[in-house]
Amino acid sequence: MKANITGPDTRDTDLERSQLRAELAETWKTPRGLWGALATVDHKIIGRRYILTAFVFLALGGILAALMRIQLAQPEERLIGPDRYNQIFTMHGANMMFLFAVPVMEAMAVYLVPLMVGTRNIAFPRLNAFSYWIYLAGGALLWLSFALDMAPDVGWFAYVPLSGPQYGAGKRADIWAQMITFTELSALAVAVELVVTIFKQRAPGMTLDRIPVFVWAMLVTAFLVIMAMPAIMVASTSLILDRLVGTHFYNPAEGGDVLLWQHLFWFFGHPEVYIIFLPAAGMVSTMIEPFARRPAFGYLALVMALIATGILSFGLWVHHMFVAGLPRLGNSFFTASSMAIAIPAGIQIFCWLGTLWDGKPLFATPLLFIIGFIVTFVIGGLTGVMVASVPFDTQVHDTYFVVAHFHYVLIGGAVFPLLGAVHYWFPKITGRMMSETLGKWSFWLIFIGFNLTFFPMHILGLQGMPRRIYTYQPDMPWHGMNLFVSLSAIILVAGFLLFFLNAIRSARSGAAARDNPWDAPTLEWATASPPPSYNFARIPAVSSSHPLWNRSDILAVASGLRTDRRELVVTSLVTAEPQAREASPRNSIWPLWAAIATTVMLIWSIFSPWAVVWGSIPIAITLIGWFWPKGTPEDES
């Protein structure tokens, strides 16, 4: 052990800039070719993959939405039958929640957080690779089942008894439950990586009050994932047990309970909304700074609002069950807690308005999306306050009013900031700018199309149109507005197509981006666009919350790291004092093998409980291969 310390000194202290970069590039590189791509643990490559995959799922989910709008454009339309339609709306919900919204936010964080906190790779980079493969397998499982006409048809919430052994025939509900296992496994893995990266790998000097708000948002989100996702794992596992080995968790005839499912599902399901929204709120707080040309107003208030939202989100789940027949006055408690969440949301909105008011806005596409976000998200928040009221909810629950409400929250509240974030970080990720002209066109099409599509749904809901119906009778007064909604959706689709076109075109031939094209204050802009494999040639030494907005043009950095092994700085939790020069694992193919073994076990277990026994053996073998030391310099201490 001592021998290692006195060994060849390969520290970076006296190296020339170009030599330092060359040595780091050699140590941190991802080899070319298929094998290199499969074995890489670079958070940027994996993050990029994650983001791209999530957007592919967004497009697929969008196609499903378009199909539903065609079907609902007129009464008793016969284009899609009830069986297919039920698969389509279940797929749309499950796909958008589990394969797009949650993963895309985590994906953005996988790419951005290590850069924003000034480190060289995410914590547990092999776990990161594993989580991507598992996510991909879960998505493939769901979509393959759809292609084979055996996709889940029980809603993204899969209420028992409809999804139970008696009424959910075939393997459809099992596929839903196992898709949950895949996506939760990957989400939990990423959450752990993010928590540890943010806790322990921040650049020296990045104390808690200097962490960018987006990073704070991801930290809170990661904790929400850690605390909420086990609930859905418990729920989906017990559902599979009911279906596969005859347990009675949800069978009222044998002491089980139907509402137990709803409690477990929504104990996860409500925080889930904030798992999607909080990263978006963090993106807004972070992006608003360069475009308002001001630090975000009320840093402490913004961070506290994120934390308060996170805590409150665990006390709201019953508001999804207001008409299930729980004690009425108990429900009123959940009205109060659901309403209370408007306070932290309000704080954030007022702080953003204050930032814009004091600043000098630069109306680039990302800011347009932020403005669009404020306009629509406030509507979604206010309709959220409405459905939080028990009596109000008895009239709108499970109607198109709720469909409108949560699309305002999820598209207005999360997708708008996300699209803004794509325009904003695109130059960092690809080294090229997105077209502003196309960006503005796509913003206006999406913004107008979105409101024309979803606002009328509020009225449809009040007019008595329930959700999840594959058609409606001609004598209902809904057809005019449904046709209007379906036609408006064309504008929305056009906006998204333009966005995708812009992204693809710009990635190929956009204008080259400078390191910091928006003159932004956070660390990811301190390195090249796109960043080199090692992120930072020297780790920044941070002394303010906006390290790139200091008066001088010089970035303070640290030296003394080795270049012959993958090394990064571990710092203390609160004050970010350097504690160790920790090794970061090298590329490895084992996470892929482990993911394949896990996939085989999980899919096999849809058909036989013995899969859990026999399927665990290859998983154990691959995990041993993963962790067994290979005698690389990273293993030194």
Place this chain on the structure above:
Amino acid sequence: MIRHATRLVCVVTPALLLAGCSGWQSALDAHGAPAMSLKQLIILIVAVCSVVWMLVMIALIIALSRNRRERPLPIAPQPSTQRRMTITIVAAVAATTVVISGFTVMSFFATRALGVTANDELTIKVRGLQWWWSVEYFGTSPEERFETANEIHIPVGRNVRLRLEGLDVIHSFWVPSLAGKQDLVPGRANELLIRAENPGTYRGQCAEFCGMQHAHMAFLVIAESEAEFDRWTSAQRQPAIQPSEEELAAGQHAFLAKPCAACHTVRGTTASGTTGPDLTHIGGRKYIAAGLFETTRGSLAAWIADPQTIKPGNNMPTVPLTPEELRAVSAYLASLK
């Protein structure tokens, strides 16, 4: 206050008001005491929220279009500006708190009012099944008990207590013009109080996704005067009329001889199946197949001939009948007023 709010809504979202006057299945077209008080609450909350939204939008527009001096950028706000902004934001948060506290208190009292019981109640048992509704009336003695399906008659101006029973999966009972919805959960006894102030026909529909034909699980609530209601109940208690014509008799014969009778009950005959709806007085019901078609000989014939094309996935099989039998059975059923 309420009227004031209503006027505000007219300005804010005229579409809402337009919507208010249409439809026989609309929360905005309220004809029962619970639905009316819910409508008032909805309009009030929507109005206040619309004002809040407009205030935020005004603030946003001001923030974006304010005339600014050029300043060396980017900098933190001046201490005095910062103080002013802090005060404004704290005030805005305080206002938010007041509004949501108001909503919470309002909805608390509204919830309590909905649960209040009254004396002159009529109790009806409603069961939800994939994908139709079974309705059971009790009367004062066991002989007065009878069942019907997909159509609930109630007397105007009386509180009606519905005992909701989920038999297979979860359904949700919802007649928006009369009251808010309530789920029918297997293993749980739920109740709902409805009441109609005006005579009329109000449509309801299952509001909880319940499988393949969730979209076609409608029912009617028919509110009528006390006298008409009594006439209806006593008629319903009677067994089905015996066919007088030859074709109808042939229809009855075919009905009883074929598998129809295994699933359906026609009181007064040997048909006593309980899987499907009670057909004793089907000819008098407005719709068949849970709100799918108006009840006519033709629609009955079409339905019996091919239920799986008309309502795919439903539990009624296609019973092989000759064209004559089909005609006779549908005529017979249509005659069961």
Place this chain on the structure above:
Amino acid sequence: MKERVTLDLSKLPLHGMGTASVTWWGTLAFMLIEGTGFVLVLAVYLYLMSLAAIWPIDAPKPDLLPGTLVTLILLASLVPNVLMSRWAEQQDLRKIRIGMVVMSLFGVAPLIVRIFEFPALGISWDANAYGSIVWTLLGLHTTHIMTDLVDTLVLAALMLTRHGNNARRFGDVQDNAMYWNFVVATWLPIYGCIYWIPRL
């Protein structure tokens, strides 16, 4: 952007122990995930109990003997476990090697008793909701012991190779010991739930 070196990190250790180690924090995070899962399953137990007229449903009270034996073995295992954690801190490879073998045995022992514990519940998982939840609780904890046992066995093998003499491994041993404490700690509420709540 121009850079200026203001901080020299070359004196820092090549590996952090305890709270300076990322694996320590990772282990903690996974414990939080599993802990939440256990709390939820226990909540399901209490929820189902609150709905039932009689508890246990159609079953005798579970036989105390095997479960209590497992509890005693697990509690006894804490002694060598804590000792080993201390040896790992002192980086005493010889003692660690002995300790890992002992802990492997302590991982196997409760599993053997557990074979008798499932029948001692006196009900099958598919009889009713009570059977389902007690089997699930016991099954989950068995999985918990097995995963840690595999981890312990692999680590024991590793410590016996040339890779053993490495501060990184000593950190792994500490994390493994911490995890075993967690395995024991989660058992206590489960034990109380399965065996004592029906007797209250």
